[in-house]
Amino acid sequence: MRIAVLLSAGRHPVSGAAVLPRLEAQAIRIAAGLGTPVGLHAGPDAAAVADALGQGLSRIAHVALPEGADPVPVLAASLRAMAPDLVLAGRRGQGGDESGIVPYALAAALGLPLIADVVAVAPGEAAGTLRLDQSLGRGALRRVVVRGPVVATVHPDAPAPLAYAFGQARRGVIEPVAAIVPAGPAAAPAAVEERPYRRRPKLVKGAPTGGSAAERLKAATGEAGAAASGRLLVDPDPDEAAREILAYLRGIGVLAPPSPRPNP
Amino acid sequence: MTRPRRDPRAERAAIQVAAGPRPRFDRSARAAGGRPRRDPRPERAGQRVPGASRPRYDLSQVVPAQALRGEVAVAAEARQPAAAKILVVEDPAFLVAVVPDAAGGRLSPHDRQVLGAARVLAGREGGILVVSVGPCEACGPAGADRHLALGEVGTDPDERAARVAAALAVASPRHVLFPESLDGGDLARRVAVRMGVPLFDNAEVVAAGGLVRPARGRRVEQRAAPGLLASVAPDAVADYAGPPREARPLAHDLPPAAEPASTILSVARIPADPATVPLSLAEFVASAGNGIRDLDTFRQLVAALHATPGASRVLCDAGLMPRHTQVGASGTVLAATCYFALGISGAPQHLQGVAGCEHVVAVNTDLHAAMIERAGLAIVQDAQAVMPALLRLLAREKQEAGEGS
Structure with a gap:
């Protein structure tokens, strides 16, 4: 089975250092149980995702993109060339906009179905099918059988990532891949104003509205x-x-x- | 202009009670003639609006003091809170659409918060349109002016998104809000990609002036004017608290979706197994403390109640229960709906773990235990005696149900 794992340059939630997002490490673990996954990263620098080699990937394809460019057309073209049976991604990015829209845009561009918030993937009974367990929260699952290929996003309730292996990280290779299509123009800066985050008072459950x-x-x-x-x-x-x-x-x-x- | 001269002796004689050898006077009777004396305190009390949590006064009504003293009959319904009048927005200036999860046809608490957020955006002259896939009850009290119920769709989420996008294209609302839940966030992104419109997801502040969402690991917050599509974070916005609205059902004549055949072959829901689900995710936790000596009965009871087993620190330290079942500050902080504490007195560290539970049932021998004070149903009795009684009752119910079939 050909599996592609989408990798993103994440930031650590506390220190802000460049780190592989935990959800993508969990996706690598799910993919490693099914076959030999290949990482795919589109961005200015491949060093940001080199940690993924130690988490269980042996090969990462890196498409160089200028900072801030739209990665979806480039990723879609690369995935069309790879033709994987399963594309795994985290449900949200980490350290960026964290909107979680890229897998959806990618699935629409590739014309593939998308199954969100997956915690386990197994081959289905019939050939060419996949059995995916979607998280519904509180431990409940929805078991979906899909005829592949399919795009899936990974939920934090998935099994914990594999331990980092230094030797494997040294042996793994990052292959630069030429962008097949020109990178899309940088997304027009939306009318978004950024400020330092301010914590807001939590809504107290059960308190009457306008109460003292x-x-x-x-x-x-x-x-x-x-x-x-x-x-x-x-x-x-x-x-x-x-x-x-x-x-x-x-x-x-x-x-x-x-x-x-x-x-x- | 002279006032008639008072005759105190005659007034006194008029209120004298006839019986008895000693003279007695009934001073409760109102003095004849003249203006009745005002008593501001009961008047104020009469203006108090019943039911409100804070004291609120309706100054437009003046309840005469005689009525408060019971001298004048007051219509009973005047003192009752008037049945809330249904608010009708006949011709809304614009629409704010809400697409709730509405699992099982009922609004979730998160859906209600999204309706509250939609009312903030709609203001006084806008209308709220609930677009639900399948039926959705009690939209009106939650704040919906219009309700568009689309027919049930199959199991494919893309099909659902196509239906919602088609309905939104017809209704042409100014804003569309989704709950940022697992299914709601999924639907919002599918609709956004299908419509080719950016989605302002996970909004934590919703105001007519702008929406605010966290970004970059909550280092910055992004503020933008409300666009077409947005999703609202859980527990960020208060529910709608105004009078109920009409939720007028809208007819729709959407063409049947011409979607390509779905590649999803089957969908099955697997409920969580309470015996193996992690304690932090469990919905119903039954927990044992130092008042329990017979742990075999406890385990049988947990299995019979379909609960997840928990324990206090004392039992875990003694090795009687596994460490991962410990509830409290140094164990697991629960997010359960119900917590059933057997023989737990409720140390502060334990109560911290229970703080998020909505309902607590406690059985303990100590009337003054903190857990008894915290519980919604508190039973001062030996848990060792209550556990077999519960098991007997459950077994009898099961037997009766078996005979009844």
Whole structure:
């Protein structure tokens, strides 16, 4: 199976140093379980993604692009030439605009289906199909069977990345690839104003709109809501207590009601 | 202009109560003639709007003091909060569309926040249009003026995006807002690529003057005037809090989508297995503390309740429960909907781990334990006695359900 992993020049969330985004390292791990993946990076400098060689890639194709140019036409042309069965990318970039739009634009340019937020990929039962597990949050999954080729983005709940291997990073090669199509013109600077980030007060759940500071404090410490109107049973009969607990759990919907089993 | 002269003796004689050897007077009766004396405190209390969290007064109404004293019959409904009137925007100046996730036909809390954000953009004269794929109930109380329900589509997200994009092209709203959730963010990007319009994603501040989103690992924030497409971050904007709106259903005559055959062969939902899901992702956690001696019964109970097992620090330190089940500051901070604490008194470090849980059920022998104070349902009883009772009750229900089928 031919697999391409899209690599981006990320920034570390704390130090700001150039680093391979964790999501892409996780994508490499998913791809390494299926075949021999090839990295693909479009950008001014390939050194930014050299870490990916130590995470399990043996080869990275690098398309030189000027800073700020639109990578989608170049990546689409390179992927058409490679014709992979699976293209993996992180769900968001890291350290840039973090809009997560590139995989979608790429899938539209290639005319491929896109499956978002994947945590596991396996070959399907029929030939030429792939079975992808999409994360729905809270551990729930959606299992999608697709006839390839397909573009998939990786969710943070995917298995942790492989350990960095220094020898592998030394042996791996970065191949410069000439851009097949001219780089698109640099995206017109949108009317976006940038300022240093300012943290905003978090919305306190359960606090009434327009309420006082005391009410927000109560809501934040859990003294409002369910706890404020809490029921207290002192020394009930254990069976009575059990009935109360089950009724409460069913009332808030975490326990299924006792329904008769469906007839076979 | 002379006032009639008062005769105090006659007034006193008039209010004398007849019975009894000692003279008694009924001073509660109002003095005959003259203006009744005002009592500002009950008048003020009568103007208080019931139900509001902060004291709010409706100064337009003057409740006469006699009414407050019960001398004049007041219509009962006058004191009740009036049934909220449905607000109708007959001819909105422009539309702000909201595309909610609406999983299962119900708005999620995040969808409600997006509707609140849409009201900020719509202001007084704009209208909010909810474009839902499939049915969506209770849009009106959440703040929608119009509701366009598209027919259910198949499992292909591209097909869904095509339907939404077609509906938006017909409705031509000024702004379109999506929730930045897993499915909502996916749909927003598909629609943006399909329409060829930039998407302002993950907006944390929504105001008519501009949207703000974090970028570069939250080092900078980007501010731009509201464009056509935007998605709203979770827990960033407050819900709509005004009176309910009409959510007038709109008819649509969209041509059936002429999409190429989908390459998605099958889609199946796999629910999370509570026994193996990580504690930080679990929805329902049942936790054991030092008040539990019989851990086998606890494990049976956890399996019967379909909960994820947790434990306090004491049990993990003693090696009775695995370390990865520890709840609290040095263990896992939960994001569960419900936390069921058995025999846990609630040390502050443990309560930190539970702070995000919406509902807490506690069973403990100590009436004054912090966990009993925190719980929505608190039971002061030995957890060792309650656990077998719960198991018996669950087994009986299962048996009855089995016989009923």
